[in-house]
Amino acid sequence: MPSFDNIVIWTGFALFVLMIPALWRVIKGPTAIDRIVAVNVIGTKTAVLLVVIGQKFQKVEMFVDFALAYALLNFIGSLAASRFLQKSPCERQESKGAATES
Amino acid sequence: MIQETIITIISTLLILCGLIFFLGAAVGLLRFPDFYTRMHAAGKGDTLSSFLVVLGFAVYQLHDFKFTEAGFKENWWVLLLILKLIGICAFIMITSPTSTHALMNAGWEDDIEPELKHKDANELEKDYPRK
Numbered sequence: 001m002p003s004f005d006n007i008v009i010w011t012g013f014a015l016f017v018l019m020i021p022a023l024w025r026v027i028k029g030p031t032a033i034d035r036i037v038a039v040n041v042i043g044t045k046t047a048v049l050l051v052v053i054g055q056k057f058q059k060v061e062m063f064v065d066f067a068l069a070y071a072l073l074n075f076i077g078s079l080a081a082s083r084f085l086q087k088s089p090c091e092r093q094e095s096k097g098a099a100t101e102s
Numbered sequence: 103m104i105q106e107t108i109i110t111i112i113s114t115l116l117i118l119c120g121l122i123f124f125l126g127a128a129v130g131l132l133r134f135p136d137f138y139t140r141m142h143a144a145g146k147g148d149t150l151s152s153f154l155v156v157l158g159f160a161v162y163q164l165h166d167f168k169f170t171e172a173g174f175k176e177n178w179w180v181l182l183l184i185l186k187l188i189g190i191c192a193f194i195m196i197t198s199p200t201s202t203h204a205l206m207n208a209g210w211e212d213d214i215e216p217e218l219k220h221k222d223a224n225e226l227e228k229d230y231p232r233k
Contacts, residue, residue, distance in 0.1 A: 021128040033209045075197040082208040
């Protein structure tokens, strides 16, 4: 039976490997919001990875705070990005008007 | 000793379940055809898997905790640590669906067309008007 220390290391490694498809989506993604979603996924994985690192160094009580702060920043970041990309109603009216004129 | 074995097995199972859901989220993000389906995979898979992995580590903190009065007096901070880890779980469970909803809304109002088999996108717009 493997010790829990090995399990922690392999969990961290698996999390790191699973970030690669999300990174591929960031590079390739056809729309801007696709990229933001992938960055959001990577951010959530990083918050979990911080807990894993804390368990490896036997200092979970310190790394828990980092993970919480990172999750909060990730949430604020994705909300700000979605607000930034959302068209306002008057902007939409303008684009509709331009489409009908041309 | 027996307590440590049981706790290790439970937390390992939780972590493995979480990693399987992470794998599903990653495959879905890579392979689904359009924006909305990718959002579906990323939003759901990520929420549940982060929850499970962090919960597994929260359970593991109990591995050398003694359930006696002396144990509580010596190691009360472990319970505080578990409370914080569960706090991270609750935070992720609340914020991840919220940000998914906000991004989906932004995508819909940003004129990203879904891939539809039977319905027309204009017909869908009647039910869910873009502001």
